[in-house]
Amino acid sequence: MNGIERHLVDGLSLLRRRGTAPVICLHGIGSRSDSWREMFSALPDGRGAVAWDMPGYQGSRPIATPVPEAVHYAECLRDLVVALGLGPCVMIGHSLGALVAGAFVRIAPEQVSGLILADPALGYAEKSSEAKAKVFERVVAFHDLGAEEYARQRAARLLSESASAEALSIVQSGMSALHEPAYARAVHMLAHGNLYADLRHWHGPIHFISGAQDIVTPPAGTHDLAERLAAPFDLIAPAGHASYVERPRAFADLVARICDSWEY
Numbered sequence: 520m521n522g523i524e525r526h527l528v529d530g531l532s533l534l535r536r537r538g539t540a541p542v543i544c545l546h547g548i549g550s551r552s553d554s555w556r557e558m559f560s561a562l563p564d565g566r567g568a569v570a571w572d573m574p575g576y577q578g579s580r581p582i583a584t585p586v587p588e589a590v591h592y593a594e595c596l597r598d599l600v601v602a603l604g605l606g607p608c609v610m611i612g613h614s615l616g617a618l619v620a621g622a623f624v625r626i627a628p629e630q631v632s633g634l635i636l637a638d639p640a641l642g643y644a645e646k647s648s649e650a651k652a653k654v655f656e657r658v659v660a661f662h663d664l665g666a667e668e669y670a671r672q673r674a675a676r677l678l679s680e681s682a683s684a685e686a687l688s689i690v691q692s693g694m695s696a697l698h699e700p701a702y703a704r705a706v707h708m709l710a711h712g713n714l715y716a717d718l719r720h721w722h723g724p725i726h727f728i729s730g731a732q733d734i735v736t737p738p739a740g741t742h743d744l745a746e747r748l749a750a751p752f753d754l755i756a757p758a759g760h761a762s763y764v765e766r767p768r769a770f771a772d773l774v775a776r777i778c779d780s781w782e783y
Contacts, residue, residue, distance in 0.1 A: 541567030547614025575701025642712025
């Protein structure tokens with residue numbers, strides 16, 4: 520499909536569409552690199568793209584520490600970017616991937632030419648202990664239900680009511696492929712993340728996107744963060760939390776427009 524290939528580099532699984540000015544795409548907590556395929560195919564001809572599988576996800580080696588924070592994933596990603604020989608790139612972080620992107624620009628800002636954060640997870644570092652405990656309840660539910668049933672019950676929440684059966688299948692298959700240890704570590708990262716604290720140190724271009732019907736990370740919170748950072752904000756409608764899965768063409772067109780505005 521448009522030259523999209525799977526690779527294993529330094530123990531990390533990834534999808535790659537070869538081309539110029541590649542974008543680096545970071546999936547969320549219940550997803551995987553395959554979820555970006557349709558968006559990759561909708562990008563303009565010649566535009567490169569890379570989507571990794573976060574450590575512990577779909578063939579990628581696990582993260583070394585059992586209690587990781589976003590910076591630990593960002594360090595793995597930095598090593599991967601270097602191994603691939605990529606220059607400064609636009610980085611797209613979706614949901615939990617936004618926390619990794621935020622940590623990445625703190626430790627390797629020279630590797631990033633711009634940030635696009637879609638339906639971002641803001642993190643729970645400054646939330647109450649009760650709110651953090653509720654986040655960890657996800658791991659208990661995953662353990663009790665198993666991956667397939669957990670995915671069956673939760674997948675539709677990531678989409679709008681008008682989503683296609685194909686979009687639901689992509690979301691549900693990605694979630695059902697989760698492994699409990701990797702999921703538990705990603706939940707720990709979410710519970711201790713603070714996206715705003717990381718982004719305060721970033722002085723390059725940044726743009727926020729939300730699915731208009733996102734009930735997981737509602738647009739109002741993303742819009743508030745964009746205003747705090749004096750950054751542009753766009754809605755994709757109709758679309759839920761998995762906006763790039765539900766509306767890949769609209770998402771790709773918006774990414775292309777944003778990238779063009781930064782490159783010229």
